[in-house]
Structures are given as structure tokens and as C-alpha cells.
Amino acid sequence: MNSENLADRIDHALELYLPGCEAPALTNAMRYCLFAGGKRLRPRLLIASCRMFGGDEQAAMPFACAIEMIHTYSLIHDDLPAMDNDDFRRGKPSCHKQFGEALAILAGDALLNRSFEVMAEACAASEENAVRRAKAMACVGKAAGAYGMVGGQALDINNAKLDESGLARIYDLKTGGLIRAAIVAGYLIATVASDMDIKDTITQVATKLGYAFQIRDDYLDVIKTTKELGKPQGSDAKNSKTTYVTLFGLWQTKQTVNELVADAIRLLNIGAIGFNAQAAPLMDIASEFIISD
Amino acid sequence: MNSENLADRIDHALELYLPGCEAPALTNAMRYCLFAGGKRLRPRLLIASCRMFGGDEQAAMPFACAIEMIHTYSLIHDDLPAMDNDDFRRGKPSCHKQFGEALAILAGDALLNRSFEVMAEACAASEENAVRRAKAMACVGKAAGAYGMVGGQALDINNAKLDESGLARIYDLKTGGLIRAAIVAGYLIATVASDMDIKDTITQVATKLGYAFQIRDDYLDVIKTTKELGKPQGSDAKNSKTTYVTLFGLWQTKQTVNELVADAIRLLNIGAIGFNAQAAPLMDIASEFIISD
Numbered sequence: 063m064n065s066e067n068l069a070d071r072i073d074h075a076l077e078l079y080l081p082g083c084e085a086p087a088l089t090n091a092m093r094y095c096l097f098a099g100g101k102r103l104r105p106r107l108l109i110a111s112c113r114m115f116g117g118d119e120q121a122a123m124p125f126a127c128a129i130e131m132i133h134t135y136s137l138i139h140d141d142l143p144a145m146d147n148d149d150f151r152r153g154k155p156s157c158h159k160q161f162g163e164a165l166a167i168l169a170g171d172a173l174l175n176r177s178f179e180v181m182a183e184a185c186a187a188s189e190e191n192a193v194r195r196a197k198a199m200a201c202v203g204k205a206a207g208a209y210g211m212v213g214g215q216a217l218d219i220n221n222a223k224l225d226e227s228g229l230a231r232i233y234d235l236k237t238g239g240l241i242r243a244a245i246v247a248g249y250l251i252a253t254v255a256s257d258m259d260i261k262d263t264i265t266q267v268a269t270k271l272g273y274a275f276q277i278r279d280d281y282l283d284v285i286k287t288t289k290e291l292g293k294p295q296g297s298d299a300k301n302s303k304t305t306y307v308t309l310f311g312l313w314q315t316k317q318t319v320n321e322l323v324a325d326a327i328r329l330l331n332i333g334a335i336g337f338n339a340q341a342a343p344l345m346d347i348a349s350e351f352i353i354s355d
Numbered sequence: 356m357n358s359e360n361l362a363d364r365i366d367h368a369l370e371l372y373l374p375g376c377e378a379p380a381l382t383n384a385m386r387y388c389l390f391a392g393g394k395r396l397r398p399r400l401l402i403a404s405c406r407m408f409g410g411d412e413q414a415a416m417p418f419a420c421a422i423e424m425i426h427t428y429s430l431i432h433d434d435l436p437a438m439d440n441d442d443f444r445r446g447k448p449s450c451h452k453q454f455g456e457a458l459a460i461l462a463g464d465a466l467l468n469r470s471f472e473v474m475a476e477a478c479a480a481s482e483e484n485a486v487r488r489a490k491a492m493a494c495v496g497k498a499a500g501a502y503g504m505v506g507g508q509a510l511d512i513n514n515a516k517l518d519e520s521g522l523a524r525i526y527d528l529k530t531g532g533l534i535r536a537a538i539v540a541g542y543l544i545a546t547v548a549s550d551m552d553i554k555d556t557i558t559q560v561a562t563k564l565g566y567a568f569q570i571r572d573d574y575l576d577v578i579k580t581t582k583e584l585g586k587p588q589g590s591d592a593k594n595s596k597t598t599y600v601t602l603f604g605l606w607q608t609k610q611t612v613n614e615l616v617a618d619a620i621r622l623l624n625i626g627a628i629g630f631n632a633q634a635a636p637l638m639d640i641a642s643e644f645i646i647s648d
Contacts (some may be wrong), residue, residue: 071539083501084528085509092501139464144456163437167460171432174464175500178471182496185478185489192485196478203475207468208376208385216378216461235377 068109069102071119072126079127079180088148091161091169092176096134098152103275103347108244110343111264117252121191123196124184124248125251127242131177132206138170140215178203191251198247205243211236224304230273237279238272245271245344267326267344273323274351277306281315283351315354323351358375361402362395364412365419372473376465384430384454384462385469390446396568396640397422403636404557409544412463414484414496417638418491418544422537424470425499431463433508469515471496483542491540499535517597521630523566530572531565538564538607539638560637567615570599574608609646616644
């Protein structure tokens with residue numbers, strides 16, 4: 063399974079899952095953001111995890127697309143003037159700069175709605191798998207809402223003074239949760255018999271990768287130029303936010319990211335819990351997180 | 356089944372479905388809006404419909420609560436400065452006036468997320484009923500998103516010049532769809548064997564009630580005082596919006612509402628399609644729409 067091809071297949075599926083609606087401006091705003099060059103990290107993780115446990119890509123695809131829609135909606139609402147007030151995203155004007163605030167709010171709402179509609183349809187499509195798919199959907203829902211990402215965003219408002227544990231908690235809710243949900247949902251969709259040991263292990267792997275991803279983002283926010291990031295460099299500093307870098311510095315941040323990724327790969331490598339070669343695609347994606355410069 | 360008691364039972368269930376999250380301000384904002392004295396119209400319709408088809412209240416309750424959360428989120432986002440910019444809702448400061456715009460955006464997002472999470476859990480809780488419940492969830496999702504309410508809201512931006520058919524289309528998407536989904540979802544949850552004739556009839560009933568509800572709202576916006584409405588009187592006129600009243604006047608609006616309700620009740624009364632006495636609770640709710648003054 064080639065990751066580049068997988069991202070292409072995800073893009074193709076996203077096209078199919080987002081037909082135009084009666085309000086052309088809304089369709090345009092949704093598509094502008096959904097096809098803005100995202101790396102499709104969360105859907106790739108979900109599919110790699112599902113395949114690792116013997117599930118097939120086709121069954122995982124609606125959930126993979128749904129989680130990318132949720133990620134995209136969260137970026138649109140995060141960029142709004144009342145939130146982070148970011149004018150750029152992925153090198154282009156952010157949604158509200160391009161379409162106005164009202165449509166940006168609605169485009170986010172619509173992507174969130176559509177995400178769950180797509181998952182619900184996938185549940186309804188299979189008598190045999192409906193319950194497992196519904197569990198995956200509930201897992202994604204919990205990670206996305208007040209008890210996950212949105213809760214983390216709310217805690218993140220005025221986060222100026224945080225210690226490490228406060229920061230780690232916000233990161234886990236705001237970013238880690240959805241990455242973890244991608245990996246756990248892949249497991250839930252694939253596995254007929256539930257195995258608590260395996261679920262614990264995959265949850266640990268997912269938690270480490272989620273944390274690594276967010277603090278790597280803090281690192282990149284400082285080290286990369288605006289052009290490379292596609293958004294203003296140093297936007298965290300502009301907003302006086304506590305980040306892993308402001309707490310521990312660049313060198314330690316890089317070390318921690320690479321240790322978390324190494325830990326995750328080590329867990330996946332333990333043959334005794336039966337991942338073996340099936341884990342390769344997930345390990346490949348994990349390796350993308352390593353900071354080598 | 357007494358409607359007042361039913362509204363109380365819905366309130367009680369909503370409490371249980373919305374435990375506090377780690378961000379107290381977010382919990383407060385969500386609860387402030389969800390328990391602001393709404394009449395619980397959509398959940399009552401859903402439960403009355405489910406019971407009419409032999410389903411039980413307990414099975415319908417998660418979906419009833421979910422649709423009320425969706426309704427509430429849509430009001431929060433509708434009131435935002437970038438949207439309708441309404442400072443009051445149900446006689447109290449609107450969410451963003453009370454908690455700030457950022458929290459209002461997040462409270463809406465969180466209610467929408469939670470709505471789907473609650474429905475997903477209800478799907479996962481019953482092997483036997485998972486598919487029918489997932490269909491009900493997909494029905495609600497479609498009515499709430501780009502192909503329903505959010506699409507209608509997007510069309511409604513700058514709606515100043517509309518004819519009757521344009522207005523009817525927006526009303527059907529923006530308001531009618533969720534009311535129809537409440538009634539159709541109740542049917543889907545309750546009915547094991549699908550019967551296209553019955554589904555067609557109940558969809559017609561639901562469509563008439565949805566349209567009646569929205570143009571009754573236009574009527575009330577003109578006729579009631581600000582205190583009675585709980586929001587500024589004449590806010591449609593303030594925003595120069597086309598409404599059923601601006602197109603046809605007050606007298607015709609009242610006639611149309613009452614005819615739509617009478618039609619809906621007549622359809623429910625046709626013994627041949629087997630609703631009979633079971634339809635009484637739904638007819639009672641429909642009767643609430645009649646304009647008698």
C-alpha cells in the first residue's frame with residue numbers, strides 16, 4: 063500500500079462524499095477547504111490501522127473521509143476572527159477571508175454534519191457490521207466534541223499561563239484525541255472479536271503519536287518560514303501562547319518528538335501481540351513525524 | 356401521554372446526555388442554551404411519531420434529545436454577529452452576548468458533535484436495531500447539514516428578493532427539513548417492516564407541519580411584542596428579509612398556516628392507513644401550530 067496512492071484514493075472518495083448542495087457558495091467554501099492540499103494524515107492513519115487488523119480499505123473509507131471532514135471543519139472554525147484570527151491556511155486565504163465569516167461558520171457546520179451523515183450511512187449499509195461501525199462512529203464523536211477536541215479548544219482560549227501537565231492535557235484533547243480516534247476507529251471497524259490487550263496497546267500507540275504530532279507542530283511553527291508552513295510563521299508567539307517549545311526549548315522538543323515516535327514504533331513491533339508485517343503502513347506514517355533536521 | 360410531562364422527561368434525558376466536560380465555561384454555555392426554556396417541539400414530534408408506529412419512548416429518546424441539541428446549536432450559530440446578529444434569544448442574552456463569540460462558536464460545535472455521539476451510541480447499543488437507528492441518524496444528518504438546514508441558512512444570506520417558490524425552498528431546507536426529519540426518524544426507529552405508502556404519507560404530514568411552523572413564525576414575528584417573543588419584535592423587517600407575511604400579508608399567512616395544519620391532521624386521520632388513535636399525540640402537537648387569534 064503506497065501512501066501517496068492512498069492519499070489520492072482518499073481525495074477521490076472525498077469528492078464522491080461531497081456532492082454539491084443547493085447553495086453554490088456553500089459548496090465552494092466546503093470544497094475550497096477540504097481540497098486545500100491537506101496531507102490526509104488522519105484518514106491515512108485510520109485506514110492503515112484498519113488494514114493492520116485485517117479490515118479492508120473500502121469499509122474504512124467512509125470513516126477515513128469523515129474524520130478528514132471533521133479535521134477540516136475544526137480548522138475553519140479555529141481560523142475565525144473570534145478564535146485564532148488567522149488570515150492564511152495552507153498558503154491560501156483562510157475560509158472566512160475568502161468567503162466571509164457567515165459562510166465560513168456554515169461551511170464548518172456543514173462539514174461536521176456531513177461527516178456524521180457519511181458514517182451513519184456506512185453503519186446502515188451493513189446489517190452484519192452496523193454495531194462495530196456505530197462504535198467507531200461514537201469513538202470519533204467523543205474525540206471531536208466537548209469531551210475531546212472542542213473541549214480542548216475551549217480550554218485553549220487564554221491559555222497563556224500553563225505548566226507541562228496543563229499543556230499536555232489541552233494537546234491530548236485538542237489534537238491527540240482525533241489522531242487517537244482515527245487509529246482506534248480503524249481497529250474497531252476491522253476487528254470482530256474485541257481484545258482488550260490489543261485495544262490498550264493500539265490506544266497507547268495512538269496517544270504517543272497524537273502528542274508527538276502536536277509538539278512537532280510547535281517545533282515547526284518556530285523553525286519553518288511562513289512560506290513553508292502555508293500560514294504565518296510564529297503565530298503561536300504572536301498569540302503569546304504556551305507551547306512545548308516555550309516550556310522546554312527547541313532541542314528538547316525535537317528529542318521528545320523523536321522519542322515518542324520511537325516508542326510508538328517499538329510497541330507496533332512487538333510480535334507477541336500479533337501486528338507483525340501488517341503494521342508496516344502505520345509505522346511508515348509514524349516515521350513521517352520524525353524530526354531529522 | 357401528556358405533552359407537558361413529555362417535555363419534562365425530555366429535559367431530564369437532556370440533562371443525562373450532557374454531563375460536564377473539562378472546560379467549565381463550555382459546559383455552562385452549552386447548558387445555558389439547551390435549558391433556556393425551549394418548547395422541545397422537535398423531540399416531542401419525534402417521540403409522538405415513534406409511538407404512533409408502535410415504537411417505545413425509551414428507544415426514541417436519544418434521537419429526540421439529539422435533534423433538540425441540533426436545533427439549539429443552529430440557534431447559537433444563527434445569532435452570531437456574522438449571521439443574524441441577534442442579542443437576545445428566549446428573553447435572555449444570546450450565547451455570544453453572554454459568553455463571547457469564541458465560546459458561542461464552540462458551544463454550537465460541541466452540541467452538534469454531542470448530538471451525533473448520542474445517536475451513534477444508541478445505534479451501537481442494539482444489535483437488532485442498529486441498522487434502523489443508523490438510518491434514522493442519517494435522516495437527521497441529511498436534514499441538518501448542507502443538503503438541509505445549513506444549505507438553507509446559506510441560501511438565506513442576502514435573501515432580500517425572493518418569490519414564493521424561492522422562499523418556500525429556503526423554508527423547507529432551513530426549518531421544514533429538521534421538523535420533517537424528527538417525524539420520519541420516529542417512524543424509522545419504530546418500524547421493522549418498511550411500508551412505502553406509510554412513509555410517503557408521514558413525509559407529507561411532516562412537510563406540511565414544517566412549512567406551517569416556519570410561516571407561523573413569520574406571523575408571530577410581526578404580531579407579538581418583543582417580550583412575548585423573547586427576542587426583538589420585527590427582526591425580520593429589521594433585516595429587510597422576504598417572509599411569507601411580506602409576500603402575502605398577515606391574513607393570508609394565518610389562513611395558510613391553519614390550512615396546512617388541517618391538511619396534516621386530515622392525513623393522520625385517514626383510518627385506512629392505520630394510524631387511528633395512535634396518531635392522537637402527534638395531532639395534539641400539530642394543533643399547537645393553529646393560529647386562533
